[in-house]
Amino acid sequence: MEQKQQALPAKKNIALVAHDGKKAALQAWCEKHQDILSKHTLYGTGTTGHLIERTTGLEVIKLLSGPMGGDQQLGAKIAEHEVHMLVFFWDPLASQPHDPDVKALLRLAAVWNIPVACNEVSADMLLSSPMMETELCRTLPDYEKYLATRQVTL
Numbered sequence: 001m002e003q004k005q006q007a008l009p010a011k012k013n014i015a016l017v018a019h020d021g022k023k024a025a026l027q028a029w030c031e032k033h034q035d036i037l038s039k040h041t042l043y044g045t046g047t048t049g050h051l052i053e054r055t056t057g058l059e060v061i062k063l064l065s066g067p068m069g070g071d072q073q074l075g076a077k078i079a080e081h082e083v084h085m086l087v088f089f090w091d092p093l094a095s096q097p098h099d100p101d102v103k104a105l106l107r108l109a110a111v112w113n114i115p116v117a118c119n120e121v122s123a124d125m126l127l128s129s130p131m132m133e134t135e136l137c138r139t140l141p142d143y144e145k146y147l148a149t150r151q152v153t154l
């Protein structure tokens with residue numbers, strides 16, 4: 001598939017998600033990085049978003065709870081370029097009833113080439129990047145060309 005360049009903005013829309021076994025870790029991480037996070041716009045799945053708001057006072061745009069469709073809502077926002085970065089502390093030691101949705105969210109983050117962190121140390125590295133404060137150029141699928149090709153070949 002042909003690719004194109006598109007910038008992620010300096011002020012980013014960051015999605016915050018954690019499975020139940022990792023919620024305390026994500027809340028602690030958000031408290032630690034409250035100053036940096038306050039410069040961006042935060043999105044979260046339902047329960048995670050409420051907990052982060054309660055712990056930190058940061059404003060979070062809250063979607064549905066993950067098992068009820070929140071992961072899918074976030075995936076759609078990544079595909080529509082509304083969400084620019086994903087911090088998802090998924091639990092590698094617990095099975096999830098909505099595992100297909102979890103996989104789909106991580107897949108769309110890879111398709112659209114947004115920065116993803118799945119644990120504290122990766123999330124620390126992402127937030128300490130100078131690119132958190134500047135535009136960040138990314139390569140992503142050229143959807144318009146993809147669609148034009150399909151209309152010709154099918």
Ligand SMILES: O=C(CO)COP(=O)(O)O
Binds near residue numbers: 020045067071
């Ligand atoms: O299940 C989740 C991610 O897969 C998170 O959902 P909640 O934040 O609603 O618990």
